[in-house]
Amino acid sequence: MSAVQELLDKKCTMITEAEAPHLFETIKKISAKANHKDAVLHEVYFINPSSGDLYDYLAGCMANGEKNVLILGEKIRKIFNHVSPSDKISEELEAVIAHEAGHARFRDLKSMGSHWMSFGSPLAGLLAGIGATALALHLTNKHGEDKEKQLAELDKIKDDSVNKEDGSMKFFTTAACYLAGAAIGLGGGVQVGKILRHNMEYRADLFSAEVLQNGKPLAKALEKLKEELSKLKEGMPSNSIADFLEGWMHPPIDKRIERLNNWSVA
Numbered sequence: 001m002s003a004v005q006e007l008l009d010k011k012c013t014m015i016t017e018a019e020a021p022h023l024f025e026t027i028k029k030i031s032a033k034a035n036h037k038d039a040v041l042h043e044v045y046f047i048n049p050s051s052g053d054l055y056d057y058l059a060g061c062m063a064n065g066e067k068n069v070l071i072l073g074e075k076i077r078k079i080f081n082h083v084s085p086s087d088k089i090s091e092e093l094e095a096v097i098a099h100e101a102g103h104a105r106f107r108d109l110k111s112m113g114s115h116w117m118s119f120g121s122p123l124a125g126l127l128a129g130i131g132a133t134a135l136a137l138h139l140t141n142k143h144g145e146d147k148e149k150q151l152a153e154l155d156k157i158k159d160d161s162v163n164k165e166d167g168s169m170k171f172f173t174t175a176a177c178y179l180a181g182a183a184i185g186l187g188g189g190v191q192v193g194k195i196l197r198h199n200m201e202y203r204a205d206l207f208s209a210e211v212l213q214n215g216k217p218l219a220k221a222l223e224k225l226k227e228e229l230s231k232l233k234e235g236m237p238s239n240s241i242a243d244f245l246e247g248w249m250h251p252p253i254d255k256r257i258e259r260l261n262n263w264s265v266a
């Protein structure tokens with residue numbers, strides 16, 4: 001069973017169009033405006049209450065096989081005045097759903113849930129760092145060849161102990177070079193992964209603004225979430241909550257708000 005299916009089975013309840021007509025109407029409106037086959041949200045699930053802070057505040061879209069599944073936590077619905085499934089949809093909640101449809105539209109869903117998104121670029125960076133170190137050492141040795149020949153005569157007069165010491169020094173220097181190269185590569189890879197992930201968020205924000213022809217509703221929604229989550233962050237530190245405000249997965253929330261407020265019809 002897929003991890004998404006397991007999450008849906010264990011923590012979520014499926015909501016039908018008959019139970020939540022306004023919600024489905026909003027979803028259809030968004031995909032009609034987006035006018036793209038990938039911007040369709042096929043199914044809606046509400047996360048069961050008290051599933052844990054991450055889930056309670058989660059608004060997300062996931063790929064379950066070929067279906068795009070919208071999932072909404074209990075508390076995030078309450079923040080946007082959607083208490084019962086049959087309640088009307090505020091402009092802010094519509095903007096949040098449009099953001100999620102944006103992730104579906106740009107096929108972010110599969111990569112967002114995959115381990116390659118988390119480990120791929122750091123691993124690539126690490127390997128690139130090691131490769132670059134090997135190349136640098138190879139080139140350094142090559143350029144050193146002539147010099148080595150010139151020094152060969154001098155080496156003859158060195159005693160064995162000096163030569164041994166020289167060998168172990170070379171080993172540590174080489175090891176240190178590789179370690180530094182790997183660390184720099186890894187750091188770079190992590191940064192690249194973060195930039196890719198942040199760009200997905202900005203792109204989904206832009207999608208929401210374009211679908212609604214207005215960036216302000218999502219900006220207002222993010223302001224509200226910032227306020228609610230900041231309160232929570234003080235009382236109950238949680239990495240996932242902190243990440244939503246600013247972290248590896250999400251760009252600084254103020255930057256997102258600023259971009260949305262500055263959005264205007266092109």
Ligand SMILES: [Zn+2]
Nearest residue numbers: 099103201204
């Ligand atoms: Zn997002």
